[in-house]
Each structure stands twice: as structure tokens, then as C-alpha cells.
Amino acid sequence: MAQTLYIPLLLIALCSISECVQRQYHFINEGRNQTEAQKYCREKYTDLATVDNMSDMNQLIKSVNNGGVENIWIGLQRTSVYKWHWSSGDPVLFLNWTSGEPAGSNECTVMHNGQWINEACSNTRFFICYNMSTGLVFVDQMMNWRDAQSYCRQNHTDLVSVRNQNENQQLEKFINDRNSSGAEVWIGLFRDSWQWSDQSNSSFRYWNTGEPNNVEESCAVIGKNPQRGWADVLCDGRKIPFVCHEDKLIVIQQNLSWSEALRYCRQNHVDLVSVQSVEMQYKVMNVVKLASTEAVWLGLRHSCALGIWFWVSGQTVCYQNWAPGNGTSEEDCEPTVRSGAVQSGGNQTWISRPETDRLNFICRNY
Structure with a gap:
């Protein structure tokens, strides 16, 4: 039986966190080998298909279901490097292994007394889900x-992710209140050696039962x-056949002032990107690593007259991801107005720049 912890949501006037931007998928119903398919997608769209979430x-699935074919290339390939991922796609910013862990080649993770142990994924355990509406579910x-x-x-929504020490402590208390046996419970952390063709850090996987099943087989297909x-x-x-994707966010590797960047996006795409939710921030984090500068312009602008930050799309700045000391209402407007950028390295937080x-x-394409 599932037990839920309800987490109330603070609703702020004029703010919305419902923004959801998906890739656009293009099913190409003609036979090509994996290398040819990748080349085609990169020339016509962005790359072979990457998948971030359900x-x-x-x-x-909607794009391929009319094709009636058995195997379809996507952009996932096996590498020699194993990395830890969250099932939900959250970036791995925090780890809390018990002493001596992770040990061996096990690829899944349990929590026990607030610390983490890697175990064989075939073991059976209780587990913690996360629900975007109601919170944690045991x-x-x-x-x-x-x-x-x-x-x-x-x-x-998915198996639970843990992004920092505070969330780890909250999860430990939640488990202890409901798990009288003190048994280990699954969390959403796993590791594998698969990488997307576009170098996205998406950790979403959708394997059939029993797959992947052969270390010699290094490409992924839809069944x-x-x-x-x-x-x-x-x-x-x-x-x-194969599936390409077309990103709705694109990094432009030209060095322009903020006003020039705004003009470029509006002439060639739709606009500079607005980041109105943590989901959008993750999408920005996926693409910003392609940048050649230490920071990358967002559609974020400071009004000296009003003393506020705003998105050029007309939205209020509700979700925020400022680096410490940045994003204050009292920006120094001399000698020039300040605009917002996201760091291309580190924690990829926002900074104020002339x-x-x-x-x-x-730029955004939607």
C-alpha cells in the first residue's frame, strides 16, 4: 500500500510553473544504418532522438506508431564510461554513500538510515515514489x-530523487515514520554506461523487460x-527506420551583446529563452554545456526604473536560480543596464552581467 506525504504548494500571483517544453520528433520511415541515420538527423534537424521523460x-510513441515497423534507431549508445543518474532526469548534484560504497558493479541504490548503498537491481525492496502533485509516496x-x-x-511521477542534504534528511524522516521494519528502500539513483548522440545528460531509460541484455550490443532501438x-x-x-528530434532550445555560439542576442533570436527563431520552472532550468542545463563562453545570455532583463528583474517574454520572474549575490533589485545601472545569464559550468546558476x-x-524555437 502506498502512503503519501502531502506537500502544499505556494501559489504566487502572476506566476506559473506549468511550463513544459517538449522536443519535436520526426519519424523517418526509410532504412539507414545507425551512422547514416545520425548524419541525416544532424543535417536536417538536431540529432537522433533523445528522450528526457515520459x-x-x-x-x-505517437510519432512512430503509424509506421508499423519493428526496430527503430534512437540516439542512445553504450560507452565505456559508467555514470550515476537519477531516474527522474534530475542532475546528480549530491551523493550520500555509506562508508565503503559504492562497491562492486551493482547499478541501483537503496537508502538505509539516511545513507545510500548500491545493490543489484534484481533485489526486491520497498521503494519511494515522488508525485508532482502530492509529494513523497512510500x-x-x-x-x-x-x-x-x-x-x-x-x-x-518517478522514483524519488535527492538533490541536497536537506532533502536527504527529509526523506530519511519520511521513511523512518513509515518503515517500521527498518528495511532498505529503493531510491531513483542508478548507473549505466549509455550516452545520447547529442551528448545530452538525460538519464531517462525505457528498456523492455530483460533489456539491455548483451554487452556487445551498443545501440538502442525502439521495439x-x-x-x-x-x-x-x-x-x-x-x-x-529512425527518429530524429528537433530541439526547442538552441545555443547560438556567437559572441553578441544582450541586445544583439535578443534581436538575433527574434529574427531567426522566436525569442531569448525564459526559465519559468525547474523543468525548464534542466532543459537549459542540458544545452548550455555546448556554449563556448563561461556564461550564456537568457531573456532576463533588469529595469532600473522599477528596480525589478523580468523576462522579455513578458513573464514575471517567479522561479529563480540566482548565484549568491546576484539578482538583487538594487542593481548598479551605471554605466550600463544589467541583463541575466546562466553559467555554462559549475552549478549553472544565473548571474547578472552588463x-x-x-x-x-x-534562443527558443517554440
């Missing part, structure tokens, strides 16, 4: 990690099963 996956059913992940995605789950196959010369600085920038 919303993206549902859009991808599920006292024994499942392996993959089945727990599927349960959370079908009934809530013909009703759920359109993924399988690993050889990156050989087989010629099959609008005359020359930086890369992010």
Missing part, C-alpha cells in the same frame, strides 16, 4: 528496481511491442 516518450510492496520505477511512472520499449542491438550495418558583455546565448 512526456517526451509519449510524444515519440510503497510497501516488494519489487525489483525496474518494476519499482515502472510502478512510480505509471501511478505517480514493436505495444509499449514501444527499448532494446539493445548491434551497431552493425542493418538499415532500419548588457554590453559579448556572450553566447540561448
